[in-house]
């Protein structure tokens with residue numbers, strides 16, 4: 001994967017931007033984590049969080065003028081978090097942290113002038129970094145203006161302890177009054193904190209760089225200038241700390257400016273959704289107030305997608321992991337499964353404030369995997385074989401209209417497989433409407449190949465469909481499936497298409513009885529960008545008088561049923577989790593208009609109707625059919641609508657097998673088809689090679705394609721009762 | 737049992753071969769995606785029919801296949 005592509009993706013995800021409060025804090029205190037600790041009454045932990053960014057938490061935490069509060073997003077929801085109050089409460093309830101860690105002592109020395117907060121901050125930061133620091137100030141202890149705070153706001157003891165701590169860290173006191181002659185020897189620097197009026201005269205305010213705090217004299221730094229009429233403790237402290245960082249860089253001979261954007265910026269690109277956040281007024285109790293903080297972040301897409309949630313990160317991190325997946329030379333491609341588990345449904349892109357499309361990223365990554373021949377061969381093979389079956393002459397084909405061919409009905413392989421009788425009835429119904437001017441085209445659109453990024457196979461399918469359409473004189477395709485529609489829109493946009501629902505609206509809806517109960521309407525994810533498609537369905541429902549419920553995540557923000565992108569193949573458990581989550585969105589039974597959605601959402605406790613179940617009610621109940629049955633259905637439908645194909649039947653086609661429900665479920669999970677079983681049984685009986693157990697069951701095995709199948713069965717009165725079956729891909733060879 | 741992969745099968749098996757032979761542990765080479773392992777599996781002593789039991793196929797063997805596919 002190319003670097004520039006990665007950057008492009010990474011930049012879109014703003015999840016790791018700072019929360020509003022932290023961005024506005026000149027010291028970049030992690031207010032979000034702080035509130036989190038406070039909400040759990042973990043006062044010592046909260047104090048540690050303050051100390052990570054505050055040079056002097058005991059002082060600043062008590063007197064900070066908290067610009068963060070003005071930035072808190074909850075101002076729109078009842079009131080900003082009282083962060084200043086929380087910090088004070090934290091200090092009053094937590095233990096002193098004891099010795100402050102200091103880096104190994106360095107020879108270089110700095111002199112800090114002034115007793116104010118900026119000087120104290122600068123001194124302690126430099127001392128932490130291991131420099132020799134001496135302070136020059138008037139009075140007994142440093143503090144300056146800080147000594148004037150009322151005792152209940154900032155107890156004098158705190159300042160005394162602060163000076164003791166500084167001394168314990170090796171800070172000394174100097175009485176050198178002339179900074180220039182004293183301070184600027186080789187290997188030394190000096191800082192003047194002008195928040196102490198005593199030293200204001202030493203520097204010209206216009207001579208100080210507002211970012212680096214250096215004056216025009218190298219090694220001479222100054223800060224602590226007022227930013228408004230009111231003195232600002234937080235800015236004084238930030239000046240001291242930032243100047244200390246500059247001095248550190250100065251000593252190391254590094255650039256004073258480069259790479260400090262995050263330190264200086266007060267902006268954030270974060271986007272936090274306030275929808276669903278309750279409006280609560282500020283609380284007096286600090287714990288309750290901390291609980292009100294919503295820990296601002298984005299993760300909008302992550303919250304709404306089971307796949308993004310599963311991998312515990314967010315798209316920016318995933319983009320990096322995917323990049324690394326291609327960068328490794330040896331070892332395991334650990335992101336393979338992730339890349340293949342996205343349903344490519346496109347919900348994230350719609351939700352994301354910056355249109356991050358995980359689908360595009362995963363599709364692109366899959367293409368790369370196929371190109372570099374590192375795509376795990378087993379993950380998509382079954383779906384691709386199913387597609388091949390749907391496009392084999394046994395299941396596919398076409399015919400023109402009896403008179404001319406104005407339109408061609410393209411049901412798609414999933415509708416044909418899952419609802420063959422209804423497909424046939426629709427075909428007949430349309431046939432009459434079009435009065436001999438409608439043809440039929442059966443087969444798969446190539447979606448599985450597209451989802452698997454098998455460009456070669458998509459092209460093959462598309463080319464053949466294109467040729468057929470051309471041979472029929474370029475009629476309009478009547479599309480029953482929105483996934484087919486998406487594929488054609490992408491690969492053969494010039495072919496004219498119309499949805500089955502639109503055609504029914506225009507030409508007439510069959511007499512039908514709506515279901516009595518209200519049904520939750522599940523839009524297939526491939527209608528996300530097809531408002532007309534979705535609207536046609538709603539119009540039909542209104543005409544029928546079918547009561548339906550719009551889901552919160554419907555329309556443009558609809559969810560995938562788990563089959564999209566072949567998620568089901570890469571991670572069946574995840575797909576199932578998505579189904580359960582979807583079904584939980586409503587108490588009602590569901591209604592959809594994609595055969596695959598119906599199949600995927602069924603079998604998990606809710607009845608799921610297809611719109612055709614209402615328009616053309618089926619004779620039997622609606623149950624999940626499974627892969628084998630769908631394949632058989634396609635073949636039968638082909639015969640009914642287009643007549644038999646010219647391929648001779650396979651010799652094992654008519655072997656009678658019986659499969660219990662429990663075994664059937666296992667076969668489905670293990671992707672073992674009836675045709676695999678029959679072929680294995682047939683080979684066993686024609687070669688006479690199999691195993692026998694004492695109680696008379698048999699075990700046969702056969703290699704079909706890349707898979708070895710094992711079938712355990714019992715032969716009784718002319719039928720084979722299937723007891724068990726399994727498979728593997730490895731090939732075994734006896735060693736002599 | 738192949739030490740590196742844990743592949744192989746040693747349990748008793750009551751299967752007999754349709755050729756009349758008995759199943760006994762045999763050295764078997766297992767191939768996947770250009771990799772080769774030597775493992776032990778029950779096989780017919782007469783005709784060489786190799787048994788891959790279900791527990792192995794859906795357990796360890798599947799695991800190893802997946803690991804090799806991600807290599």
Ligand code: SF4
Pocket residue numbers: 012013014015298299300301302314315316351352353354355356
């Ligand atoms: S919606 Fe998702 S991808 Fe977009 S910025 Fe938020 S976390 Fe990142």
Ligand code: SF4
Pocket residue numbers: 019020021022031032035071072073074081083292293294295296
């Ligand atoms: S809600 Fe919490 S995290 Fe968000 S801005 Fe306010 S204090 Fe910061």
Ligand code: SF4
Pocket residue numbers: 305306307308341342343344345346347348349357358359560
């Ligand atoms: S499954 Fe859908 S919402 Fe989730 S990452 Fe993939 S495309 Fe985005």
Ligand SMILES: [Zn+2]
Pocket residue numbers: 753754755756757780781782783784785
């Ligand atoms: Zn034998």
